[in-house]
Amino acid sequence: MALLRFAVFRFLTMLATLVVVSVLVFLIITLPPGDYLSNQINELRATGQSAGIAKAEFLRAEYSLDQPLWKQYLIWAGFMPGPHGFAGLLQGEFGWSFEFDKPVADLVGGALWMTVLVNLAAVLFIYAVALPLGILAAAKSKTWVDYTSAFVGYLGLATPNFLLALILFYYGNRYLNLPIGGLMDPQYEGQPMSFDKMKSVLIHLIIPTFVIGTSGAAAMMQRLRANLLDELGKPYVETARAKGMSEPRMLTKYPLRVAFNPFVADIGTLLPSLVSGSVLVSVVLGLQTIGPLLLSALKSQDLFLSAFVLMFVALLTLIGTLISDLLLALLDPRIRFGGRER
Amino acid sequence: MTMQPDGRYVDQAPYDPEAAAEARSAELDMSNARLLWLRFKQHKLGLVSAIFLLLSYLSLPFAGFIAPYAPNERLEDYIYAPPQGMHFFHEGKFIGPHVYPTTAEMDLESFSWKYVPDTSSPAMLEFFCEGSDYKLAGLIPSNTHLFCAPEGATMFLFGADRLGRDVFSRILYGAQLSLTVGLVGITVSFVIGIVLGSIAGYFGGFLDWIINRVIEVLRSLPELPLWLALSAAVPSHWGPVSVFFIISIILGILDWPGLARAVRSKFLSLREEEFVKAAEMMGAKPSRVIKKHLLPNFLSHLIASATLSIPAMILGETALSFLGLGLRAPAVSWGVMLNDAQNLASIEIYPWTAIPMLPIVIVVLAFNFFGDGLRDAMDPNRS
Numbered sequence: 001m002a003l004l005r006f007a008v009f010r011f012l013t014m015l016a017t018l019v020v021v022s023v024l025v026f027l028i029i030t031l032p033p034g035d036y037l038s039n040q041i042n043e044l045r046a047t048g049q050s051a052g053i054a055k056a057e058f059l060r061a062e063y064s065l066d067q068p069l070w071k072q073y074l075i076w077a078g079f080m081p082g083p084h085g086f087a088g089l090l091q092g093e094f095g096w097s098f099e100f101d102k103p104v105a106d107l108v109g110g111a112l113w114m115t116v117l118v119n120l121a122a123v124l125f126i127y128a129v130a131l132p133l134g135i136l137a138a139a140k141s142k143t144w145v146d147y148t149s150a151f152v153g154y155l156g157l158a159t160p161n162f163l164l165a166l167i168l169f170y171y172g173n174r175y176l177n178l179p180i181g182g183l184m185d186p187q188y189e190g191q192p193m194s195f196d197k198m199k200s201v202l203i204h205l206i207i208p209t210f211v212i213g214t215s216g217a218a219a220m221m222q223r224l225r226a227n228l229l230d231e232l233g234k235p236y237v238e239t240a241r242a243k244g245m246s247e248p249r250m251l252t253k254y255p256l257r258v259a260f261n262p263f264v265a266d267i268g269t270l271l272p273s274l275v276s277g278s279v280l281v282s283v284v285l286g287l288q289t290i291g292p293l294l295l296s297a298l299k300s301q302d303l304f305l306s307a308f309v310l311m312f313v314a315l316l317t318l319i320g321t322l323i324s325d326l327l328l329a330l331l332d333p334r335i336r337f338g339g340r341e342r
Numbered sequence: 343m344t345m346q347p348d349g350r351y352v353d354q355a356p357y358d359p360e361a362a363a364e365a366r367s368a369e370l371d372m373s374n375a376r377l378l379w380l381r382f383k384q385h386k387l388g389l390v391s392a393i394f395l396l397l398s399y400l401s402l403p404f405a406g407f408i409a410p411y412a413p414n415e416r417l418e419d420y421i422y423a424p425p426q427g428m429h430f431f432h433e434g435k436f437i438g439p440h441v442y443p444t445t446a447e448m449d450l451e452s453f454s455w456k457y458v459p460d461t462s463s464p465a466m467l468e469f470f471c472e473g474s475d476y477k478l479a480g481l482i483p484s485n486t487h488l489f490c491a492p493e494g495a496t497m498f499l500f501g502a503d504r505l506g507r508d509v510f511s512r513i514l515y516g517a518q519l520s521l522t523v524g525l526v527g528i529t530v531s532f533v534i535g536i537v538l539g540s541i542a543g544y545f546g547g548f549l550d551w552i553i554n555r556v557i558e559v560l561r562s563l564p565e566l567p568l569w570l571a572l573s574a575a576v577p578s579h580w581g582p583v584s585v586f587f588i589i590s591i592i593l594g595i596l597d598w599p600g601l602a603r604a605v606r607s608k609f610l611s612l613r614e615e616e617f618v619k620a621a622e623m624m625g626a627k628p629s630r631v632i633k634k635h636l637l638p639n640f641l642s643h644l645i646a647s648a649t650l651s652i653p654a655m656i657l658g659e660t661a662l663s664f665l666g667l668g669l670r671a672p673a674v675s676w677g678v679m680l681n682d683a684q685n686l687a688s689i690e691i692y693p694w695t696a697i698p699m700l701p702i703v704i705v706v707l708a709f710n711f712f713g714d715g716l717r718d719a720m721d722p723n724r725s
Binding site: 017020021024025028029031032033154155157158159160161162163166167169170268269271272273274275276277279280283284294295298299301306309310313314317318321 | 555558559561563564565567568570571572574576577660661664665667680683685686689690696699703707710711
């Protein structure tokens with residue numbers, strides 16, 4: 001029951017955060033002077049093409065970009081009826097991309113799932129790598145295993161993601177015959193999901209996952225190692241050892257459980273950086289996620305497209321954080337019953 | 343030492359009160375800074391990193407002196423020239439540092455320029471020679487360089503890029519922006535973080551609630567898309583200097599929540615201490631209590647954690663410039679340089695255009711080790 005209350009409470013906080021985020025996003029995007037349509041109208045005027053102006057003016061009125069900013073926001077978010085009744089984010093209406101001349105929903109469609117897929121793969125990769133390596137590094141602390149993993153970890157933290165991506169792509173293609181660019185072979189694009197398509201996507205995912213996950217895995221590994229080392233110095237570990245418990249069994253049965261807490265909680269702080277990384281890496285590697293869309297939309301001041309992508313990215317991290325918080329509450333009763341603050 | 347009949351041991355030497363006092367106080371009398379230094383010294387990697395960073399930052403004003411070429415000097419005949427070695431021995435004899443002049447030849451198979459060194463005629467490097475004009479530390483005009491290319495030859499230690507500019511010189515000039523971006527950014531983040539964090543922690547209540555929510559929202563958002571959005575808002579007609587400051591401020595604006603949280607939690611625990619109560623009862627104003635009694639308690643710790651977030655900013659600048667949303671062309675930074683190495687083709691054919699990643703990796707690593715060392719040295723719970 002307490003868990004359910006906690007879940008509801010966290011969910012409501014998330015919704016409130018989302019509203020604040022939407023205001024923030026809208027503000028940031030409308031910050032630069034001018035917008036796509038007025039730029040276009042000016043350009044058309046300058047070149048003397050009057051035909052396009054009417055269309056641009058129509059779009060301006062249609063998406064109420066001629067209204068004051070606060071009204072624009074309310075209409076975009078769906079809190080206030082637009083020119084044609086309710087049609088905003090809340091109603092599932094994402095607006096129009098002026099640059100591509102298409103509804104935003106059509107444009108981002110498949111890219112959304114690919115974004116979720118790439119980030120999910122990265123999270124799984126981080127757990128799969130950081131868990132065994134972190135335990136190993138702590139159990140064998142101050143040996144070459146520890147030092148090597150620390151060195152690799154530091155290197156992973158220090159190398160810019162995008163360069164790692166390029167270099168790995170080059171060598172992966174050369175020596176392992178891994179495909180370059182994209183998330184699937186071209187012939188599967190637009191095709192329904194099939195076994196072959198899955199296989200193609202999985203093979204294409206190897207390098208992006210590795211690149212996006214490395215720095216996160218390094219950070220998590222170090223944290224797990226530090227936590228485990230703290231636990232290993234405690235008297236109960238000594239007791240277990242004195243009783244003749246085998247080392248691996250002792251390790252997994254007691255200290256690991258305690259050290260595991262931050263491991264789950266960390267996903268909350270890790271996800272934002274992960275999503276950041278995936279945006280950057282997608283741009284460099286030409287993955288069909290929302291990263292490249294965001295970049296081009298931001299550069300051309302395509303209001304609705306960039307706002308939607310930013311909102312989606314924020315939503316993704318917020319949901320991830322929510323899940324990690326709930327998992328943590330399941331795992332650790334102290335959080336469920338204890339103070340919610342601090 | 344002799345054993346007494348009752349089993350105790352007693353030293354025969356006469357008691358010397360001064361020696362005892364000395365032995366006790368060797369560490370106790372040291373100043374805090376000295377203790378810190380003694381502990382920091384033990385972290386060898388941190389020490390080496392600190393020295394390296396110090397040297398790097400000290401050399402920034404002298405970039406023009408060390409670099410053989412100006413950052414935007416174009417040698418049209420040497421587009422994509424590969425790195426040249428600096429040689430000391432010519433045909434087995436030591437003749438001092440020299441290079442071999444290269445001539446460009448068209449390779450008709452791959453349709454690219456090949457630079458063939460002429461190993462028969464070594465050209466001696468010149469030292470403290472006159473070259474292109476630059477300003478020392480941005481103030482003193484000069485044209486003396488540490489070393490320059492000999493007449494009729496080039497000195498591309500790290501090769502040349504697509505416009506025939508020397509990569510080595512550009513790395514030195516790029517360091518001026520890339521290394522300071524982190525410092526400016528961390529200053530912004532530090533000021534905001536400490537002010538808001540201490541307000542939240544000291545006064546509590548409604549202010550605390552508001553600041554906490556802001557921190558939560560900012561921390562739950564992915565940084566890069568926000569950086570992108572904010573830097574896309576920078577007008578394109580601004581000069582490089584203002585773009586540089588805006589970019590570093592943007593990096594700082596999104597970084598402060600972590601710091602503010604640390605400050606706040608420290609304040610929450612410290613404000614219950616007796617010395618704070620005493621100060622308050624004596625009528626000290628909140629600003630005085632915060633500045634004189636609370637902040638000094640953990641400022642050193644904050645500095646250590648700030649050191650650890652500088653590398654993130656350096657990487658952030660690199661990423662932004664790399665994507666074309668940060669610093670732009672006439673400005674030289676490591677990210678701008680890497681913009682040239684954006685595609686696979688250039689990494690495959692001209693791998694030296696990716697060399698700027700080496701200083702990035704090294705500097706980021708150094709900051710990490712340095713920060714770790716500082717943190718370890720300041721940790722009061724250290725055994």
